Amino acid sequence: MCFNSFFFLFFFMLINFFFFVYFIMNGLSVFFEWEIISFNSMSIVMSILLDWMSLLFMMFVSLISSVVIFYSKSYMNSELNLNRLIILVLMFVFSMVLLIISPNLISILLGWDGLGLISYCLVIYYQNLKSYNAGMLTALSNRIGDVMILMVICWIMNYGSWNYIFYFDFMKNDYVMFIISFMIIIAAMTKSAQIPFSSWLPAAMAAPTPVSALVHSSTLVTAGVYLLIRFNYLLIDMFFFKVLLFLSILTMFMSGISANYEFDLKKIIALSTLSQLGLMMSILSLGFPDIAFFHLLTHAMFKALLFMCAGVIIHMMNDIQDIRYMGGLSLYIPLTSLCLNISNLSLCGIPFLSGFYSKDLILEMVSFNSFNLMVFILFYLSTGLTVFYTFRLIMYVMISDFNLMMIYNLYDEDYIMLNSMFVLLFMSLLSGSFLSWFIFFYPYMIYLPFNLKLMVIYVSILGSILGFMVSNMGIYSLNKLLLSYNLSSFLCLMWFMPNLSTYGLSYIYLNFSQILFKNIDMGWSEIYSGKGIFNILKNYSVFYNIYQMNNFKIYLFSFILWFMILFIFFFI
C-alpha cells in the first residue's frame, strides 16, 4: 500500500511537472466545463481550471505527499492500522487537488470540507484524550470557514452560476460581491489559522508527525492563502483587506514570540508555520499575490522537511517531544541534523537557500512600499523573531548538553526516512532559486537605501545573538521566565488564545447549563416530579402506618369512642 501510493503520487507529480512546463512555456490555461443541470436561469456545472499556478501547486503537493508516504513506511512501522493512514492521506491529497483545480465554488466547498474532515480524522489518528480535544478544536475552528463558504454559495446564486472567476471584472463594485469577499476572507482566515482562529494549529500537532509534515505545514494551512490568491482581484480594494493585513501581521508577531517560549518541538515548528502563514497573508493583503504564492511553495518544501527531521528526533527519543530533554543531538544524528539545520536556515532566509528568495523579496517589497511605521516594525521584528526561535531551537536540540538519561544509544540509520528527507533537502536547497529564475522573474525595480536593505541582516544577527543568549543557562543565572511570570505566561500561551476559543467560549454555556442543572434538573423538577411524588406517597404511607402498627391502641380507642357514643345515646 505504501509503495503503491508513493509510486502513484510520484508519477502524478512528474505528470504535473511536465504539464506545468508545457503550460508555462506556451502561456496556456485550460478550462473544462461540464453542464450537469440548468434550470431557472441557473446552471450547475462541474468545471476544472488548469493553469501554471494550479499545476505547480499540485506538483508540490504530490511531491510532498509522496515523500511523506514513503517516510511513514518507516515512521509508522509498528502501527497496526498503517493502511488507514495511507488511505486518509490519499483522500487528503484528492481533496486538495479538487480545491486547487476548481474555479467553481461548489467543488471548492467539496475540496474544502474534505480537507477539514480528513484533517480531523488525521488529528484523532492516535486515540488519546489530547488528540480528541485537539481534533475537536481543529474541526470546529475549520467549521466556521466551511459555513462561510456555504453562505458564499448561497449569495453567489444571485448571479446564476458558481463559477466565481467570471464575475471578477464585471461585478467588482457590486454590494453582493462585497459580502462574498468578506466571507471568503473569514473562511481563508480559519483555514490559515489567522489571529482569532490561531489556536487550532499548535493543537493539531497531536497528529502523527508525517501528517503534520504534509497537512499542517505545507498544504492544508496554505489552502486559505491559495483561495485568497485566486480571489485576489476581487479583494484588493476592500477595506477589510487592510484589517486582514493588521491581523496577519499580528499573527506573525504573536506566533514568533510564542515560539520562543514554547518547549514542545512540534509546537515550535507549528508556531513558525503560523508565523510564515501570517507573512504570506500580509504580503497578499499588500497586493502581491504572486510573491505570496512563491513563498507558499518554498515554505512548503522546507517546512515539510523540518517536520520530518522532528519526526526522526521524536522517534529516536522514544516519543519525547519536549526540547528540555534533548541536547547535543548533532553528535549522534549528523545527517538529520544537517537536514534540520538547512531547513531552519532556509526558514530564516539565509542567502541562497530557498527561503531567502521569497522572504527577502517580501521584505524588500514591504520596505519599498510606504506603509506606516507599525507595519514596518512588526514585519522586521517578526523576521528577527524567526531567527531568534530558530537559533534557540538549534541550541536546545543540537548543541547544548545531553539531558535525557544516563545510558543512551542514538543513531541515524533509518535510511527510508533519510532518503525521503534528502529529496526534500534537495528541493529546499534549490526550489527557491529554481522558481525565482524560471517563474517569478518579474522585473521588480527595487531601490532602497543601504541600511534599509541591510535591515534584514541586522535583525537576523540580533535574533541569532538573542537566541544564543536565552538558551544559555549559567548556574547562578536567574530564570527570566520566573522574573516576569505574568507577562511570560501570557506570551507563552499564545496570548491566551487557546483559552479564548476553548474555555472562553464554553464557559458561559457550561456555567449557564450548570445553573439550569442545579435549579431545574436537581431542583424544581425533582421536587415536583420524582422526589416530590415519592415524598407525598412516603408521607401518606407513614401516616397510614400509624394506624396499621397501632392496631391495639386503635381498637381500644374505637372501643372507648363507641362506649362514649352509646353512653351519650342511652343516658343523655
Add this chain to the structure above:
Amino acid sequence: MAQIPLGVKTHAQKVCSLYKRALRNLEAYYDRRHVYRYQAVLLRERFDKHAKETNMIKANELLKEGEEELFLKQHPIPKYFATSPGGVAHERVVTPPDWVLDYWHPLEKAQYPEYFKKREQRKKEFVAMWEKEYGKPDEKDKHH
C-alpha cells in the same frame, strides 16, 4: 465523586508531596541538570529550615503558603514524561487485551460465527496443551 477524599493524608505526606511537585516544577524551569541541582539544593534548604517545626498551627500555615507559592509559580508548559499522564504519548496506542472478546454478547458473537468457533477450538487446544505440559491444576488452587 472525585471530590471525596479516599484517605487521610498525614502532614508529613502533604509536605513530601509539595516538595516533590516543587522539584518537578523547578525541573521545568531550569532544564540544565547542574543548574537544576543548584536550585534544588536551595529549595531543600527552604524545606529543611522548618523540618523540626513542632507547632502544628505554624506548620500548617507554612504548608498552605508553600502550596500557594507553587500554584502561583506553576510553569505554563509543565515538563511531563511522554508516556506519563499529561504527556504527549500518554495512552497513544492502546491495544485491547484478547480476553475482551470473551465478554462479547452472544448476539455480537453470532455475527462472526466462524471466528468464534475457531476461537473456542483454540481455547480448548490451549488448555489441553497446558495440561499436557504442566498437569491439571490442584483443586485447592481453584478459587471460584
